[in-house]
Amino acid sequence: MIKESGHENWAFPLLIPREYLMKEAEHIEGFAPEVAWVTRAGGNMEELEEPLAVRPTSETIIGPLIKRYIQSHRDLPKLTNQWNSVVRWEMRSRLFLRSREFWWQEGHTFHASAREAMDEVALILGYYRSIAEDWLAIPVLTGKKSPAETFPGAVYTLTLEGLMRDSLALQTGTSHYFGQNFARAYDISFSNRENERELCYSTSWGISTRLVGALVMAHGDDSGIIVPPKVAPIQVVVVPIFRDDEGRAKVERFIESWAPELKAAGIRHRVDWRDERPGDKYAHWELKGVPLRLNVGGRDADAGQVEMVDRLTRQKASVPVSGIGARLRTELDTFQKKLFERAQKFQRDNTFELETLGEVVAHFRERGGFVWAHWCGESDDEARIKTEAGGVTIRTVDESTSGKCLVCGKPAKYRVSLAKAY
Amino acid sequence: MIKESGHENWAFPLLIPREYLMKEAEHIEGFAPEVAWVTRAGGNMEELEEPLAVRPTSETIIGPLIKRYIQSHRDLPKLTNQWNSVVRWEMRSRLFLRSREFWWQEGHTFHASAREAMDEVALILGYYRSIAEDWLAIPVLTGKKSPAETFPGAVYTLTLEGLMRDSLALQTGTSHYFGQNFARAYDISFSNRENERELCYSTSWGISTRLVGALVMAHGDDSGIIVPPKVAPIQVVVVPIFRDDEGRAKVERFIESWAPELKAAGIRHRVDWRDERPGDKYAHWELKGVPLRLNVGGRDADAGQVEMVDRLTRQKASVPVSGIGARLRTELDTFQKKLFERAQKFQRDNTFELETLGEVVAHFRERGGFVWAHWCGESDDEARIKTEAGGVTIRTVDESTSGKCLVCGKPAKYRVSLAKAY
Numbered sequence: 001m002i003k004e005s006g007h008e009n010w011a012f013p014l015l016i017p018r019e020y021l022m023k024e025a026e027h028i029e030g031f032a033p034e035v036a037w038v039t040r041a042g043g044n045m046e047e048l049e050e051p052l053a054v055r056p057t058s059e060t061i062i063g064p065l066i067k068r069y070i071q072s073h074r075d076l077p078k079l080t081n082q083w084n085s086v087v088r089w090e091m092r093s094r095l096f097l098r099s100r101e102f103w104w105q106e107g108h109t110f111h112a113s114a115r116e117a118m119d120e121v122a123l124i125l126g127y128y129r130s131i132a133e134d135w136l137a138i139p140v141l142t143g144k145k146s147p148a149e150t151f152p153g154a155v156y157t158l159t160l161e162g163l164m165r166d167s168l169a170l171q172t173g174t175s176h177y178f179g180q181n182f183a184r185a186y187d188i189s190f191s192n193r194e195n196e197r198e199l200c201y202s203t204s205w206g207i208s209t210r211l212v213g214a215l216v217m218a219h220g221d222d223s224g225i226i227v228p229p230k231v232a233p234i235q236v237v238v239v240p241i242f243r244d245d246e247g248r249a250k251v252e253r254f255i256e257s258w259a260p261e262l263k264a265a266g267i268r269h270r271v272d273w274r275d276e277r278p279g280d281k282y283a284h285w286e287l288k289g290v291p292l293r294l295n296v297g298g299r300d301a302d303a304g305q306v307e308m309v310d311r312l313t314r315q316k317a318s319v320p321v322s323g324i325g326a327r328l329r330t331e332l333d334t335f336q337k338k339l340f341e342r343a344q345k346f347q348r349d350n351t352f353e354l355e356t357l358g359e360v361v362a363h364f365r366e367r368g369g370f371v372w373a374h375w376c377g378e379s380d381d382e383a384r385i386k387t388e389a390g391g392v393t394i395r396t397v398d399e400s401t402s403g404k405c406l407v408c409g410k411p412a413k414y415r416v417s418l419a420k421a422y
Numbered sequence: 423m424i425k426e427s428g429h430e431n432w433a434f435p436l437l438i439p440r441e442y443l444m445k446e447a448e449h450i451e452g453f454a455p456e457v458a459w460v461t462r463a464g465g466n467m468e469e470l471e472e473p474l475a476v477r478p479t480s481e482t483i484i485g486p487l488i489k490r491y492i493q494s495h496r497d498l499p500k501l502t503n504q505w506n507s508v509v510r511w512e513m514r515s516r517l518f519l520r521s522r523e524f525w526w527q528e529g530h531t532f533h534a535s536a537r538e539a540m541d542e543v544a545l546i547l548g549y550y551r552s553i554a555e556d557w558l559a560i561p562v563l564t565g566k567k568s569p570a571e572t573f574p575g576a577v578y579t580l581t582l583e584g585l586m587r588d589s590l591a592l593q594t595g596t597s598h599y600f601g602q603n604f605a606r607a608y609d610i611s612f613s614n615r616e617n618e619r620e621l622c623y624s625t626s627w628g629i630s631t632r633l634v635g636a637l638v639m640a641h642g643d644d645s646g647i648i649v650p651p652k653v654a655p656i657q658v659v660v661v662p663i664f665r666d667d668e669g670r671a672k673v674e675r676f677i678e679s680w681a682p683e684l685k686a687a688g689i690r691h692r693v694d695w696r697d698e699r700p701g702d703k704y705a706h707w708e709l710k711g712v713p714l715r716l717n718v719g720g721r722d723a724d725a726g727q728v729e730m731v732d733r734l735t736r737q738k739a740s741v742p743v744s745g746i747g748a749r750l751r752t753e754l755d756t757f758q759k760k761l762f763e764r765a766q767k768f769q770r771d772n773t774f775e776l777e778t779l780g781e782v783v784a785h786f787r788e789r790g791g792f793v794w795a796h797w798c799g800e801s802d803d804e805a806r807i808k809t810e811a812g813g814v815t816i817r818t819v820d821e822s823t824s825g826k827c828l829v830c831g832k833p834a835k836y837r838v839s840l841a842k843a844y
Contacts, residue, residue, distance in 0.1 A: 011525055015509070036437070036460045036462075037461070037462040038458045039461045039462055040461055041458040042456070042457075042511050043454055051462070051467075085436055100437075101435055101436050
């Protein structure tokens, strides 16, 4: 999706001179507490003249480099993307969700008009929604972040928020509109159609290995993870069952008679010939969340069928091997759909409408989920929600002309979703 | 090729605790002079208890982590690969060839036998040769490195050596056999079939953005680079030629009538509608090395043909648009072949057989290229070659039972290729 919409992969440096990092005031205020610094290098670990930041995000190195490629409005838009890892010196780390190094793609784009840059930010949010919902089977709320939760240096931030099975919310991607803030800090300008110098309008957006955590926590159960078929490295695992060499040979011939059909149907599959007991293999592949398992023994070979077990419902079904490729394709599509519907139902069952701060406080004492309410827009009131409701934050903000602020009772400007979040 | 041969992509940390880096004595001796160190982190840039190395290569972080995944011979082989960037604090940097950060893939594998690990190292060298020759159109010599040029900590290193158009050699990839050296340093062991503990046999191998430099210097000329069609992001560029809006509309209709055929034929192409003069566009795409350019004007539209210009030979040809997809496919294949043949001829014309150090010294005073000679295997003699022939080094080493050492005249053990190299 990124490539098809005209973005190109670039590679920018890992290490950012301190001077570059320090140029956009709000940005550095947000990120300085999380930076790891290279201060020494070479055989004698000599002190560098200027410390280098290991990138926590790349706005501050892309800005000063990209300006060399932008002279005229004809050089715009510049649509860059890079796949890399970044380092943020988190004090409380949490596997996949908040780790000191994480892997992501970060897009950075530069435009000749505010309108075009804002359209870009919305376009990417749509891609991210599709990745979350259509691929990872995780339904998401989307909207703007409140000013308190906006990316440092951004005019506004769009966000996706998923709901995990412990009913905590998780931010699963963001798309930022910077207006001319970064262009001003790094003097990224172009001559417009009227031949006047004008500052660029820029954006950035990213999704990360945090999505792996989202996948685990949105779908997993006590037996392990459940991987949506569309992203499963192994969609179907085949477990052969036999007692002796003769039995093994028979099962092997049988599997080889139809396994090519799976490959032809584009199904990512593996036959597990490891030297382990079938029961251990079942547990192994359940833990790893493979959507469909086929158990295949001698009697199945005689009957020309396999036993199919579904990771989601645990239901067993006999499946004839005639036409097995097409059948499993259908089963995988159904699995993907059911997994999404289960997550949708969970989200619906855990979404509420409340009117006052008292109700919100009482709600989050008992349970989690998303709560819709109205807000006047005052940051003092936002801070009160967080304090009084034990860490509940505004997850998304939509414009609204109806309702009253849940905190102060004045006419609301916004409809907001609230949740405790990771 | 990496995936199809059973290797899996892993992600290992960017930052390596100093203690880990220090475990394999030869390895650290080789890399310590090139390490950049993270020594401070967080808001107050506090000093870390233990400095962290920005990885110069990942043996020393993969060793201590992979051992958790290896208990039994049934857990082997472990075939990992990662795509990342590494940092080496080079004092003399050179664009694409020796930069302080470079991008590469690094494979690291662990095996239950020496034989299997040695086969792995050879298999990968074959893949790298295919990438160099079949994709990048750069003929390479392959062989072992001499002990002096072997990777720090390796038992032996296999290498690929290409010849650039300035007749300097360039190492374009390496594949290392470690025996049990790293397994010993990091205690990576497994219980073998006899249920005894045994150290693993390991390998590593990598190719990097240095290959971009190789591509530039093996094929480029004074008008710019020449990109082999198989790896060209744009294989065919179309330059429309017109005087006014009417002319433009005519040319546009014409191009649209056959451009879909290019797409259907799987040809990566672009129509250059930028607001520039045709001559400037020609120079622009020559600089970028696009293999084929199609010039299309109003008269071409009338005649149902285009003018094709070849980046390699600069020859022009009229090409009818009927069947243009298949025709251009053939032209691109021919281009790829001709480019490789030209590089082969250049290599042949710059490869020599010499017998004495005196001849070698005289040769490299006048010209470059590869020189084949014989060597006894003594490191003193290897050092003398480098000193007396102004930086000439042994590029590859093959076993040999004939010939006399070019330095000392004793019976040779090896046939070696010599060159001045980047």
